[in-house]
Amino acid sequence: MTIADTNSWRGIQAELLRRINEREWLPGSLVPSEADLAIEFGCARATVNRAMREMADAGLLDRKRKAGTRVALHPTSRVVLDIPIIRLEVEQRGAEWRYSLIESSAEPASLALTSRLGLPRDSEMLHVRSLHYADNRPFLHEDRWINLDLLPHVRSVDFSAISANEWLIQNAPYTAGDISFSAMGADAGLADLLDAPEGAALFVIDRITWDKDRPVTAVRLSYAPGYRMNTKI
Amino acid sequence: MTIADTNSWRGIQAELLRRINEREWLPGSLVPSEADLAIEFGCARATVNRAMREMADAGLLDRKRKAGTRVALHPTSRVVLDIPIIRLEVEQRGAEWRYSLIESSAEPASLALTSRLGLPRDSEMLHVRSLHYADNRPFLHEDRWINLDLLPHVRSVDFSAISANEWLIQNAPYTAGDISFSAMGADAGLADLLDAPEGAALFVIDRITWDKDRPVTAVRLSYAPGYRMNTKI
DNA sequence: CAGTGGTCTAGACCACCGC
DNA sequence: CGGTGGTCTAGACCACTGC
Known part of the structure; x- marks a missing residue:
């Protein structure tokens, strides 16, 4: 038996x-x-x-x-999320992906950010903001800071031709990362960009990646209202 | 070398x-x-x-x-989330957990729910709503439907003494589950319960669990504003 | 101390699938 | 066909830890 x-x-x-x-x-x-x-x-x-x-x-x-x-007494369910390149995520939903660069400039990062990353205060980082579209509707806002010490040649990359998301995945390996998921009300700027009412609930992913204790990039992805992240146990 | x-x-x-x-x-x-x-x-x-x-x-x-x-050409980052019992999640944050039952009654489930679960329309399910507190502040709202066909004796459980979350984990095994994460604006009822402004952005987890193709329970967890779910890659 | 899981070995057979 | 990964075996040594 x-x-x-x-x-x-x-x-x-x-x-x-x-x-x-x-x-x-x-x-x-x-x-x-x-x-x-x-x-x-x-x-x-x-x-x-x-x-x-x-x-x-x-x-x-x-x-x-x-x-x-x-x-086990308390079987915590363990969930596995696959976080793909944004372009692929949009295409997997059967939508057409489009991308538009808003801004790319080297700026001194905020104290909050540099201390979080363990960088000297007022470190200059590359700030890249862009919008990803699915079938011409705003899909998510990508707000990213890139460590110029670690990736100096990133200054010469044309982020209107390739998204920072994709360029980094292909060119900047990392060994560890912190991710957090949360919900946030859209401020006026985000609401405008995402074509959503101000205060709308947005699904937000914050991610910092590291290459052996050196920060690579910090990014906040703010998804347009209605986004759901699905998976199975 | x-x-x-x-x-x-x-x-x-x-x-x-x-x-x-x-x-x-x-x-x-x-x-x-x-x-x-x-x-x-x-x-x-x-x-x-x-x-x-x-x-x-x-x-x-x-x-x-x-x-x-x-x-791999497109190294999709794979994230592992541990979803513990809510009581443990609160206690791990160093807060005191408290729980309060709002309602527990057998009701015919909505058509949307029964069709999602593959149950006959107008099936009666146990509807349990409750609030979890951390240090006496609302932490999350648990809105749950339980399959009475599969768990008939659940009718006699006193959900004011043990949370549905915990009772089910200990008494209702499942073999599969669907989970989705999203952001939602608080409606008037939720805002009141969670002590948040109406329209506040809430982090929401929807989960349906199955025991060999038979639905066990469907639950929506709505976290009070400010909640973050953290993990590492 | 002794029982348990963690790991490694040398070898084997097989399924798959590009050629 | 033949090379590759997937798996299984019988055995071994070790680390940890409850007793």
Whole structure:
């Protein structure tokens, strides 16, 4: 009974998921050791490990050496978001992408920004603001600051021909990033640009990327009203 | 040269990441086969596979049998969000969590909802609305519909003693879910509940969970203004 | 100390698919 | 056909940690 269809790691994982979902293994309870499960399923321990490691990564199992493996008490759902290049995001929605540069100029960055990035105060950064359109309707406003120390040659890039979003992804690798999602009311300027009423609720993504502790770019994406970011668990 | 610090899979992965980040391997280019890399690093092929599989999962590499492994052309950044129980989310912020039930009653669900869930029209569902507080200030409004066909005994649960959020996580397993994030202006009712001005921009999470194609629950979480959801890449 | 998970190995077979 | 990644095995050593 409860024989996995196959003794592949996927089959074993499915069986383990079933036991958790059907409350055969209760939250918080200790589950058999890898070695025991390997015997039960008639496979190598590495195969059981492969199945269980993913479940532990996903937060479904808590594993500790010597203490063994337990079914997680508070299974936090883990959501994976893919954040593509904006052009591709628009095109994947079946819309025509268009892009328009508003402003690109080197300016001293605000104290709030430089301190957040760990740069000297009054550092000069390249400030690029642009609008992305989907089928000729404003889709999002991209407000970006680029670290000129790290990318000096960015001064000569023509951001009316390629979006900063796309240029950076192709030319400025990063090793880490902070992202936050929030909602914000549109101020007068944004409302005008996005063709929305002032105060309209906008979905906002703030992102800072780093290349080994050196900041690359800080960007705020403000989506036109009605935008939804969808995914599955 | 370019010797990995160790021949552990993490060391190898770090070295591969370095080669990609430093443009030693260009986007779109073919990288050596697992077997060749195993020889180069002096380790087993499985160890190289372990390192590369994660990078492929993360979208950094494109792998195909026979065709080999290439550096991804459009590295879409993949973001992982952990969505915990609301009580824990509040407590992790160092605030005191409090909860208050607004309403819990069985009602026929709207046509929009039943069709979305694939239930017969006018199906009766349990409608639970409640407020979560952080340090006595409104934190979020939870507006939930629960499938009474799937969970008939939920009628007798006292949702003034335990939040629907927490009860469901502990008692109603699911196998899949759809999530969407958006921004919404507060209507009069929400504004009043969340102690916010009418029209204030709210961060909203809509989630539907399924247990093998049967809907479990649909919920909308409307966060009080100022909420940010943070994560790292 | 001893049991558990974390990792690595050397080898093997297979599925896929470009050639 | 043959090269590549996907997976599985049997075994091994080790790190961690509860007892």
